[in-house]
Amino acid sequence: MRLRTKFLLSVVLISSLLTAAVLLLVRYRVQLRVRDEVSQALEASVLAFGRAQQQRALMLERSAALLAALPPLKAVMTSGDTATIQDASEPFWRLAGSQVLALADRSGHLSGFHATAASFSRSEAQAAIDRYIAGGSTRDWWSGGGHLFQVFLQPISIGPPESSYPIGLLAVGYEIDRGVAADLGSIGSSEVAFGYDGTLMVTTLPSHLQQAVGALLAPAADASGTRDVRLGQASFRARTVDLSQAGGAHVTLAVLKSVDEPAAFLADLNRWIAAIGALAVLAGALLAFTVAARFTRPLGELVAGVEALERGDFEYPLEPRGSDEAARLTASFDRMRSRLRESQRTLLETERLATIGRVARSLSHDLRHPLTSIQAYAEFLAERELTPAQRRDYMDEIRIAVSRMTDEINALLAFASEQPALQCTVGRLDEAVDRAVRTVKSLPEYESLDIAVEGGGPCGAAFDPGKFERVMLNLLFNAAEAVPPTTGRLRVRCSATPHGAHVRVIDNGPGIPPSILDTVFEPLVSHGKPSGTGLGLAIVRSIMQQHGGEATVEATGPTGTTFLLQFPPS
Secondary structure, three states: OOHHHHHHHHHHHHHHHHHHHHHHHHHHHHHHHHHHHHHHHHHHHHHHHHHHHHHHHHHHHHHHHHHHOOHHHHHHHHOOOHHHHHHHOHHHHHHHOOOEEEEEOOOOOEEEEEEOOOOOOHHHHHHHHHHHHOOOOOEEEEEEOOEEEEEEEEEEEEOOHHHOEEEEEEEEEEEOOHHHHHHHHHHHOOEEEEEEOOEEEEEOOOHHHHHHHHHHHOOOOOOOOOEEEEEOOEEEEEEEEEOOOOOOOOEEEEEEEEOHHHHHHHHHHHHHHHHHHHHHHHHHHHHHHHHHHHOOOOOHHHHHHHHHHHOOOOOOOOOOOOOOHHHHHHHHHHHHHHHHHHHHOHHHHHHHHHHHHHHHHHHHHHHHHHHHHHHHHHHHHOOOOOOHHHHHHHHHHHHHHHHHHHHHHHHHHHHHOOOOOOOOEEEEHHHHHHHHHHHHHOOHHHOOOEEEEEOOOOOEEEEOHHHHHHHHHHHHHHHHHHOOOOOOEEEEEEEEEOOEEEEEEEEOOOOOOHHHHOOOOOOOOOOOOOOOOOOHHHHHHHHHHHOOOEEEEEEEEOOEEEEEEEOOOO
């Protein structure tokens, strides 16, 4: 077997094994991460449901207590006449705003009954009151006619608290309908289902999935931990919560988080991993073939190559062939000759690459912030529970970011051709400042920072809105990266003066080191930011000078830094 073949097979085998191992490890870690995130989101949803339900129960229980304490209601109950109590209790039902109101005498006999659901009968309410009389809780769940109610029972007494005399019982119920279930589901972007003694009562699930959810709501269902369930063609992570009261019926809340979207992501990831692995192996094979070809040139051309090199001819073709030491020697000589030839082009090549690098850094620095804004607002749009107005606002913010990127590219082209790119209009600087601050505050990495606009009133000037917003974003992002992540504070102040508009960006960072203070606005000057290119403040000063204004460091020290932007009078 030839040397080239051996080398090619060895490299392909090694690259294939390494690529497969790395990609499989990445796939495994991503799968674990996605599964953990779904479980954590489900646990957070259950906790949020519990808090919301507890707050709602306390509020409704207080409402029942206030209603039972009304003197007119007590007067009605003292009449003892069922027909009178039935007629006179309707205004109290309307006042309570509940879906069920029941009044019973001391013995538990139902005297007054009102319900918005016609299918919920008086006899079903009487049975529920009998359950309370037998030792039930003042918080209970009633069910009847396909409806589920959360009920609060309150004894009605007369006389002072220390010697009160019970005259009856008030029950106020609020229906758990699809609207209430939808509100609970929106807390954690989940699906919810309520069951009463194993029977599905209310759910946000589509109709074709409702029959399959019954197993989760059964009284014997395991309510500990989360588990995977499949409803029809849909897969969920599910958690059940027991809402039953002592002595009452078995009421279960099931919270389900869809895993179809993460599953689709993982399937797409698997396809990408397979494609990347194949491309990596193919690229490794092509590279190995190219390198092997250089090491397998015949020794016969080596002498001619040496003589040509003696004459200063670096272009004489050398093609090592075979698999012996002569071929390796020819390849070594060719590499040496290539290095000598390349050394003559080092300065020009280095300068060319440096120029390309500066342009690339400038582009990445300027386009990263708008792209980050677009990503953030796109993630907001992925949320299901958004109003049309919110969606329009997020789309407008995305359009603004895209427009800003277009403006920056056009400005770069204009700068390269030395043509002015300003499009100034007389407008309000404070509105542009507000947009820039909202953009920074919307980013997850800066949500812990205290960022605000101070000062009052409109602040007008003649300026290019796109370029000025670019200036503000550069200053705000620089400040956000400099301040402490947990106690960071940024303030922006706009003020109108007789000499023009002033904008100040103030932070509580560690300040600018004296060693770079005089050159901080020059290109490629950076400090304390591993990913910084040193172009942000240079761009700020350049844009402000194009406006006829100036950007300066007004103050800096251990307690913070203040940048001042000065616009000429408009």
